[in-house]
Amino acid sequence: MGWVRTRRDSKGGFSFLEINDGSCLNNLQVIADHNIDGFESDSGKLHTGCCAGITGKLVQSPGKGQNVELQAFSIEVYGAADPEQYPLQKKNHSFEFLREIAHLRPRTNTFGAVMRVRNRLAYSIHQFFQDRGFVYLNTPIITTSDCEGAGEMFQVTTLNPSSPPMIDAKVDYSQDFFGEKTSLTVSGQLEGEVYALALSEIYTFGPTFRAENSNTSRHLSEFWMVEPEMAFYDLEDDMDLAEDFLRYLFKDALEHCPEDLEFFNKRIDKTILERHRRIVENQFERILYSEAIHILEKSKKKFIYSVEWGCNLQSEHERYISEEVFKRPVIIYNYPDEIKPFYMKANEDGVTVSAMDVLLPKLGEIIGGSQREDDYEALIKRMKAKDLDMENYYWYIDLRRFGSAPHSGFGLGFERLVQFVTGMENIRDVIPFPRTPKNARF
Amino acid sequence: MGWVRTRRDSKGGFSFLEINDGSCLNNLQVIADHNIDGFESDSGKLHTGCCAGITGKLVQSPGKGQNVELQAFSIEVYGAADPEQYPLQKKNHSFEFLREIAHLRPRTNTFGAVMRVRNRLAYSIHQFFQDRGFVYLNTPIITTSDCEGAGEMFQVTTLNPSSPPMIDAKVDYSQDFFGEKTSLTVSGQLEGEVYALALSEIYTFGPTFRAENSNTSRHLSEFWMVEPEMAFYDLEDDMDLAEDFLRYLFKDALEHCPEDLEFFNKRIDKTILERHRRIVENQFERILYSEAIHILEKSKKKFIYSVEWGCNLQSEHERYISEEVFKRPVIIYNYPDEIKPFYMKANEDGVTVSAMDVLLPKLGEIIGGSQREDDYEALIKRMKAKDLDMENYYWYIDLRRFGSAPHSGFGLGFERLVQFVTGMENIRDVIPFPRTPKNARF
Numbered sequence: 001m002g003w004v005r006t007r008r009d010s011k012g013g014f015s016f017l018e019i020n021d022g023s024c025l026n027n028l029q030v031i032a033d034h035n036i037d038g039f040e041s042d043s044g045k046l047h048t049g050c051c052a053g054i055t056g057k058l059v060q061s062p063g064k065g066q067n068v069e070l071q072a073f074s075i076e077v078y079g080a081a082d083p084e085q086y087p088l089q090k091k092n093h094s095f096e097f098l099r100e101i102a103h104l105r106p107r108t109n110t111f112g113a114v115m116r117v118r119n120r121l122a123y124s125i126h127q128f129f130q131d132r133g134f135v136y137l138n139t140p141i142i143t144t145s146d147c148e149g150a151g152e153m154f155q156v157t158t159l160n161p162s163s164p165p166m167i168d169a170k171v172d173y174s175q176d177f178f179g180e181k182t183s184l185t186v187s188g189q190l191e192g193e194v195y196a197l198a199l200s201e202i203y204t205f206g207p208t209f210r211a212e213n214s215n216t217s218r219h220l221s222e223f224w225m226v227e228p229e230m231a232f233y234d235l236e237d238d239m240d241l242a243e244d245f246l247r248y249l250f251k252d253a254l255e256h257c258p259e260d261l262e263f264f265n266k267r268i269d270k271t272i273l274e275r276h277r278r279i280v281e282n283q284f285e286r287i288l289y290s291e292a293i294h295i296l297e298k299s300k301k302k303f304i305y306s307v308e309w310g311c312n313l314q315s316e317h318e319r320y321i322s323e324e325v326f327k328r329p330v331i332i333y334n335y336p337d338e339i340k341p342f343y344m345k346a347n348e349d350g351v352t353v354s355a356m357d358v359l360l361p362k363l364g365e366i367i368g369g370s371q372r373e374d375d376y377e378a379l380i381k382r383m384k385a386k387d388l389d390m391e392n393y394y395w396y397i398d399l400r401r402f403g404s405a406p407h408s409g410f411g412l413g414f415e416r417l418v419q420f421v422t423g424m425e426n427i428r429d430v431i432p433f434p435r436t437p438k439n440a441r442f
Numbered sequence: 443m444g445w446v447r448t449r450r451d452s453k454g455g456f457s458f459l460e461i462n463d464g465s466c467l468n469n470l471q472v473i474a475d476h477n478i479d480g481f482e483s484d485s486g487k488l489h490t491g492c493c494a495g496i497t498g499k500l501v502q503s504p505g506k507g508q509n510v511e512l513q514a515f516s517i518e519v520y521g522a523a524d525p526e527q528y529p530l531q532k533k534n535h536s537f538e539f540l541r542e543i544a545h546l547r548p549r550t551n552t553f554g555a556v557m558r559v560r561n562r563l564a565y566s567i568h569q570f571f572q573d574r575g576f577v578y579l580n581t582p583i584i585t586t587s588d589c590e591g592a593g594e595m596f597q598v599t600t601l602n603p604s605s606p607p608m609i610d611a612k613v614d615y616s617q618d619f620f621g622e623k624t625s626l627t628v629s630g631q632l633e634g635e636v637y638a639l640a641l642s643e644i645y646t647f648g649p650t651f652r653a654e655n656s657n658t659s660r661h662l663s664e665f666w667m668v669e670p671e672m673a674f675y676d677l678e679d680d681m682d683l684a685e686d687f688l689r690y691l692f693k694d695a696l697e698h699c700p701e702d703l704e705f706f707n708k709r710i711d712k713t714i715l716e717r718h719r720r721i722v723e724n725q726f727e728r729i730l731y732s733e734a735i736h737i738l739e740k741s742k743k744k745f746i747y748s749v750e751w752g753c754n755l756q757s758e759h760e761r762y763i764s765e766e767v768f769k770r771p772v773i774i775y776n777y778p779d780e781i782k783p784f785y786m787k788a789n790e791d792g793v794t795v796s797a798m799d800v801l802l803p804k805l806g807e808i809i810g811g812s813q814r815e816d817d818y819e820a821l822i823k824r825m826k827a828k829d830l831d832m833e834n835y836y837w838y839i840d841l842r843r844f845g846s847a848p849h850s851g852f853g854l855g856f857e858r859l860v861q862f863v864t865g866m867e868n869i870r871d872v873i874p875f876p877r878t879p880k881n882a883r884f
Contacts, residue, residue: 141651154584374520440622
């Protein structure tokens with residue numbers, strides 16, 4: 001059972017049908033004699049996009065391009081697809097066009113392959129952590145807290161938006177569904193820390209949201225994130241885990257998705273197979289933020305953004321370091337205090353924090369993580385310096401009052417990973433139904 | 443490394459510490475001579491809730507209650523927990539009280555066990571579907587569509603709520619982030635059908651939302667749902683899969699969580715182990731909705747809600763049928779058209795649809811599913827009868843215009859499953875941070 005991709009009629013009174021059921025990239029070739037049951041009556045419907053059930057005998061194929069083929073005994077059409085109206089005729093369609101018909105694009109070779117690879121990566125993420133005894137954690141989507149610095153938030157409400165209840169010229173959120181102002185989560189990290197400080201090693205894998213007006217090929221308003229959090233890990237343990245994790249995922253994808261990755265390597269980006277193998281086979285480079293700045297300053301390359309100690313690294317800097325200088329994944333660590341959020345652990349030098357970013361050639365940052373500040377006094381000091389509302393974070397602070405422990409974690413943007421593994425240029429093409437500014441269709 | 447659960451000092455100059463790191467229910471007993479490194483200096487901190495790293499020799503235990511114990515060489519306290527302030531002292535706390543300190547409750551026996559069982563069930567769900575070649579699908583959380591009849595929705599917006607832009611006395615959603623009115627999803631089914639009609643067999647596992655003011659022990663405003671959707675499955679295939687799925691999950695939990703389930707069986711509900719084994723070992727009963735009505739009508743039991751053909755079954759009816767009549771899980775199928783949503787397949791009798799619910803003793807409905815209407819004309823007719831806006835569903839209707847196929851699916855509320863497997867009475871106690879009316883804390 002599957003969907004007809006192509007049909008070719010032979011003069012000898014039979015037809016060749018290419019059938020695909022989405023389980024793999026390759027089609028099954030069907031030889032249908034025009035005298036078999038159902039052929040004559042359904043022949044007018046057997047076009048590209050039509051869905052049919054075919055009974056037959058699977059035999060070795062004498063033709064080129066396939067090992068086996070099906071000699072049909074009978075055909076039943078489940079649903080036709082009028083060639084005058086069905087948008088997916090046999091020709092190349094632009095990814096822009098396919099985004100307009102996101103409800104039909106999974107029936108194409110490219111999107112079928114993307115979704116199978118995405119599926120394998122998701123499962124592989126679970127296997128990696130489960131094999132190591134991590135507990136999968138569902139942190140809340142609707143939240144009253146804000147993982148500071150992560151980004152703009154969407155508001156969640158059941159109030160009547162054209163006339164919300166007001167009190168003292170402000171919206172009276174005590175009448176809203178949750179009795180206070182709520183938003184969609186930008187990160188499950190803070191809640192992840194709660195559980196790491198009880199179950200030792202946990203990971204989240206769920207949707208997160210950014211209400212930023214970023215119309216780029218690397219940003220989504222809704223995306224899935226993986227966030228492990230581990231008690232008793234320092235920054236080095238954190239970097240070790242991040243490296244093991246990424247190499248495991250690439251190895252697993254090469255092993256389990258060879259057909260789909262060959263397809264991407266041929267049609268989308270001819271360098272991905274080689275790049276993935278290099279990631280699996282080589283250790284990541286690890287350099288201090290200060291070294292990275294030094295490398296960038298002494299480089300003869302012209303950058304759009306100038307570099308000095310204390311600056312945020314831009315994508316052009318990150319790619320230069322991983323692609324051109326080291327030609328492999330690079331972990332940069334110990335970033336300046338000032339450019340990092342309140343929860344990161346202060347280093348003894350007084351100016352840096354135990355933060356790390358993993359950079360991949362071609363992509364830039366794929367993982368960001370840190371050791372967390374586990375000392376009560378140091379955390380309070382950092383929160384005051386960043387002018388945060390302590391009351392809002394009382395439960396997070398409590399973790400440092402009661403049985404605190406060194407702990408670390410990181411976050412991986414799942415769609416960026418799928419993008420990198422498949423070589424797809426636009427992040428909107430690696431998620432079933434992308435949400436971006438001015439677009440929440442389907 | 444772990445958290446001190448209890449400490450007992452012996453007169454002989456040593457202490458017994460019970461240490462737990464959340465990886466399992468049982469503690470590790472530590473024998474700490476008062477002369478070892480770190481003991482004297484940290485002794486004042488070694489109380490319940492304190493986090494410590496202990497080095498020592500693991501030996502067979504001469505005492506009762508454990509096979510092994512640790513003879514400590516040295517102790518280092520990572521974080522103290524002032525006994526005057528730490529709320530989790532060694533005594534029984536009510537679940538209501540523990541909900542108030544949801545950031546500390548995972549450190550208790552009960553919540554550690556709940557989260558380990560929850561973790562295992564989540565992984566087991568992935569394994570079940572992955573082993574069968576299903577593709578894991580992330581359907582959108584923010585949506586403009588509404589899986590009709592599923593329930594009230596939360597609105598998602600970035601407009602200024604105290605003065606939203608207005609046009610013709612209505613909120614001008616063209617200025618909202620997505621350019622139209624958006625909500626949190628109540629179900630991924632419709633988008634799941636898109637992918638089933640391309641990849642054949644898919645499943646979702648993600649958060650869903652209901653803005654209903656239900657303050658019961660079985661309702662959450664934010665919960666996780668599993669929704670498989672399969673091309674080429676009719677209602678019977680759908681029921682077969684649902685039954686296989688549930689029996690697999692219970693079998694897997696019994697195999698992989700024996701210690702935690704023994705704990706629940708002892709402390710929470712003394713019938714769960716026996717009930718789970720019965721589910722694994724016995725076939726589910728399958729009866730028509732009409733038969734269920736007949737059984738209820740002729741029963742001598744007094745129900746709060748009266749019964750007649752065409753009514754919705756209430757929890758009391760569902761539990762009577764599965765607990766008292768059949769004493770096992772029951773699948774009721776072929777429900778009246780009028781009480782079911784537009785997307786369910788009309789049966790030939792003209793009054794019922796191919797819907798099914800799986801009922802568990804003690805819990806009631808755990809799975810609801812159906813064969814979907816795959817015929818274009820029949821779908822349009824049903825949508826008109828239910829007065830739906832066709833334009834909004836153009837892409838869903840397209841699936842019946844282009845390569846339609848018989849297909850079916852179902853939904854399982856994940857927290858209800860965890861509730862049933864653990865025996866926990868309140869659904870707020872089987873999710874890390876519950877969201878309910880007037881509560882979105884942490």
